[in-house]
């Protein structure tokens with residue numbers, strides 16, 4: 001479906017040599033060093049640079065949100081999309097500060113907005129089915145969502161972007177994401193389910209119970225260590241996913257296919273990253289994990305992907321905020337690689 005080239009590691013020795021011969025003790029730039037290696041692999045080892053960084057915020061509603069799993073009602077999804085378009089949300093502030101292009105994608109909010117600059121309508125429906133009662137969507141909607149996201153990313157690639165960051169807005173989407181995580185990993189639901197927007201203990205117990213029902217309904221209960229065939233990510237998406245989760249997954253796969261970097265935000269975006277990697281393992285090489293969210297489950301999810309997040313700020317917002325904040329670090333990795341003098345160039349006695 002997506003044709004993602006396996007990233008070549010043939011130039012690694014040369015790239016690492018260049019990093020090691022910068023005027024610093026070996027390894028002293030910490031996590032920025034493997035990040036520079038990744039940038040050089042993806043963008044080319046001569047002068048990797050981030051061009052037209054683009055933040056895509058995918059919005060959709062969730063049927064399960066009507067069943068007491070969030071502090072907010074579904075109406076807040078549409079209200080926040082309004083806020084994004086008016087420039088007043090956290091993600092707007094950070095995108096302005098950091099020089100991101102920002103686009104908001106309506107993947108299926110309950111109350112569609114009139115055409116507005118900055119808003120792209122790629123609606124797969126008007127909210128998903130409540131996953132503890134029925135499938136979230138049909139397989140055809142999953143296929144359509146992946147295709148729409150692919151065309152969207154192609155457009156940004158043509159406009160000159162070589163890095164996309166992904167964020168989301170959708171009341172109830174930590175429920176859907178936790179269910180997908182449990183289905184894909186086989187981890188106990190209690191390890192995957194968190195407080196999302198900040199629900200209390202009673203609502204958390206209800207959220208866990210509903211998600212246990214959802215997994216049982218769709219045959220995705222944890223196997224308690226028993227061997228089970230790897231679940232089909234497309235089926236899991238249809239049964240338990242969300243319209244924004246589908247399109248984020250498609251956008252990540254499309255970006256990798258086009259040789260773009262993918263900057264991954266928090267819990268929900270990382271669930272899409274896991275889906276993308278399960279659909280095509282080559283996608284992993286293009287992903288940068290921005291931060292570790294406060295949401296329960298995110299640490300284990302990152303571990304499942306072998307990811308070391310750049311930041312740990314206690315964020316639990318979504319919208320792409322963590323991904324936005326990590327951009328300067330990505331740029332710093334490219335800049336040290338491109339601009340720092342080597343021992344030879346600076347006349348500093350080499351320590352390697």
Ligand SMILES: Cc1cc2ncn([C@H]3O[C@H](COP(=O)(O)O)[C@@H](O)[C@H]3O)c2cc1C
Nearest residue numbers: 070072168169170171172173174196197318
């Ligand atoms: C005002 C407001 C702004 C937000 N921006 C992101 N989210 C975040 O919270 C939601 C997920 O949490 P849950 O599963 O508990 O509903 C998503 O919309 C996510 O992006 C927000 C939530 C609220 C209330």
Ligand SMILES: O=C(O)c1cccnc1
Nearest residue numbers: 196266267293316317318
């Ligand atoms: O980690 C996230 O992305 C997150 C956490 C809580 C609520 N919304 C998003």
